Amino acid sequence: MERDSMDSPRRGGRSEQKLRAIIVGGSIAGLSCAHALLKSGVCRVMVLEKARALTGSSHGAGLGVDAAACEALEDWGLRDKLFLKSKPLDREENRAIDTERKVFITLASDAEYRHRAAQWSELHRILRDSLPPGIVHFDHEAISFEENADGRGIKVTVAEGGNTQSVKEVEGDFIVAADGSMSRTRQYYVPGDKRRYAGYCAWRGVFDYTNEPEIHESIRSIYPDIGHCLYFDISRGTHAVLYELPGKRLNWLWYVNQPEPVLKGNSVTVHPDEDVIARMHEAADRSWVPALAQLIKATPQPFINAIFDRNPLKQLVFKRVVLVGEAAHPTTPHGLRSTNMSILDAQSLGKSLAKWGRDNLDSALGEYEMRRLNATSQQLLFSRHLGSLKQGLLFEPKGSFPWHTADEGMVEGLLQRNMNFFQWRC
Numbered sequence: 069m070e071r072d073s074m075d076s077p078r079r080g081g082r083s084e085q086k087l088r089a090i091i092v093g094g095s096i097a098g099l100s101c102a103h104a105l106l107k108s109g110v111c112r113v114m115v116l117e118k119a120r121a122l123t124g125s126s127h128g129a130g131l132g133v134d135a136a137a138c139e140a141l142e143d144w145g146l147r148d149k150l151f152l153k154s155k156p157l158d159r160e161e162n163r164a165i166d167t168e169r170k171v172f173i174t175l176a177s178d179a180e181y182r183h184r185a186a187q188w189s190e191l192h193r194i195l196r197d198s199l200p201p202g203i204v205h206f207d208h209e210a211i212s213f214e215e216n217a218d219g220r221g222i223k224v225t226v227a228e229g230g231n232t233q234s235v236k237e238v239e240g241d242f243i244v245a246a247d248g249s250m251s252r253t254r255q256y257y258v259p260g261d262k263r264r265y266a267g268y269c270a271w272r273g274v275f276d277y278t279n280e281p282e283i284h285e286s287i288r289s290i291y292p293d294i295g296h297c298l299y300f301d302i303s304r305g306t307h308a309v310l311y312e313l314p315g316k317r318l319n320w321l322w323y324v325n326q327p328e329p330v331l332k333g334n335s336v337t338v339h340p341d342e343d344v345i346a347r348m349h350e351a352a353d354r355s356w357v358p359a360l361a362q363l364i365k366a367t368p369q370p371f372i373n374a375i376f377d378r379n380p381l382k383q384l385v386f387k388r389v390v391l392v393g394e395a396a397h398p399t400t401p402h403g404l405r406s407t408n409m410s411i412l413d414a415q416s417l418g419k420s421l422a423k424w425g426r427d428n429l430d431s432a433l434g435e436y437e438m439r440r441l442n443a444t445s446q447q448l449l450f451s452r453h454l455g456s457l458k459q460g461l462l463f464e465p466k467g468s469f470p471w472h473t474a475d476e477g478m479v480e481g482l483l484q485r486n487m488n489f490f491q492w493r494c
């Protein structure tokens with residue numbers, strides 16, 4: 069069996085005295101951890117990513133980066149790159165749609181929202197391209213790991229090029245498990261932990277209006293702050309999300325209550341056929357104001373994501389294995405938490421390591437867990453609540469947010485700023 073360079077004995081120069089961190093997963097959480105751990109000054113880092121390349125589509129879907137996550141990116145020297153490739157989301161606005169009259173009523177808004185809208189693939193590219201060469205290893209799948217007998221180190225068996233016959237071992241001081249919502253690492257430590265279907269799916273699409281400016285004009289007539297506002301429209305037993313991405317792209321999601329769909333493997337994505345899309349287009353006319361329905365109908369290749377989360381864990385650190393990102397707290401998207409929690413996990417882990425130094429790894433990991441477990445658990449549960457609220461699942465008879473009779477307190481509860489630790493710095 070081959071051995072990797074991280075496996076070199078610890079003697080000699082300064083870099084060899086550093087802690088050896090093996091990060092499993094090279095998506096947003098894994099790459100953020102690579103930046104944060106390098107920044108800590110006490111770690112050498114290797115990222116193992118099983119995919120051949122993780123570029124995503126250059127026209128990929130969007131995400132919102134909050135002010136605290138922007139500060140973390142700034143810490144890693146990436147602020148300017150992010151700002152170049154993102155648009156402001158200064159405001160969150162929640163509106164009710166009167167489906168009879170096809171008009172909207174503004175329910176609640178937050179003018180201090182302070183997020184940035186970016187494409188997933190751009191954020192991923194920024195994180196990846198700004199790491200030193202030789203850190204990220206694509207086409208490397210971690211297939212198992214084993215603690216050393218003295219409990220102080222850990223060995224990861226890695227398959228290259230999808231070939232489980234040709235494996236090598238990498239030895240490190242600790243593992244950062246950033247292997248996503250279907251994390252095998254989490255499964256190992258929390259066997260029987262199941263994902264929870266939220267009760268609805270999201271239709272999603274991104275529309276490039278470069279050649280159809282009239283669609284943008286009609287959206288702007290109803291959503292005047294598009295380009296710097298995140299809109300939530302609430303209709304009967306459903307809600308939609310709309311915001312603009314750089315490059316003249318309108319990003320929308322539409323949540324539909326339905327039984328759990330049949331899915332292939334671990335994927336949560338369904339690519340519907342033309343009949344299903346045609347039925348969705350008819351329903352769009354019934355549910356939304358004409359401008360949004362027109363945008364949805366004009367979007368090529370919309371797809372469906374089934375929405376899941378998992379219950380919060382009681383711990384994030386298992387001896388020398390640390391869970392981060394979706395592996396630690398898979399969440400529903402309503403609080404825009406998935407990416408933000410991942411970035412803040414990374415920042416918190418890096419700061420704890422810097423504080424405790426290479427000789428106090430257990431204390432550093434303990435501090436990370438103490439700082440992140442409470443915040444992420446509450447945010448996960450708040451996101452779950454927000455989804456149920458906006459989908460009308462909390463009310464009897466089930467099916468609608470009662471905006472006609474809702475008082476001030478109830479509409480205030482639609483805003484993300486009511487989430488504990490919102491925009492909270494590590």
Ligand SMILES: Cc1cc2nc3c(=O)[nH]c(=O)nc-3n(C[C@H](O)[C@H](O)[C@H](O)COP(=O)(O)OP(=O)(O)OC[C@H]3O[C@@H](n4cnc5c(N)ncnc54)[C@H](O)[C@@H]3O)c2cc1C
Nearest residue numbers: 093095096097117118129131188209210247248393394407
């Ligand atoms: C290709 C892609 C496109 C995405 N697009 C969007 C988007 O447009 N909008 C949005 O909001 N979110 C998107 N996401 C999800 C988003 O990145 C995450 O939900 C969130 O940012 C937290 O990410 P994560 O790194 O914890 O988990 P994930 O993004 O799920 O990444 C987990 C990573 O671990 C890797 N991995 C898993 N097991 C192993 C193993 N054994 N060995 C090595 N590697 C392993 C996976 O290949 C994956 O790259 C996308 C994710 C991916 C992978």
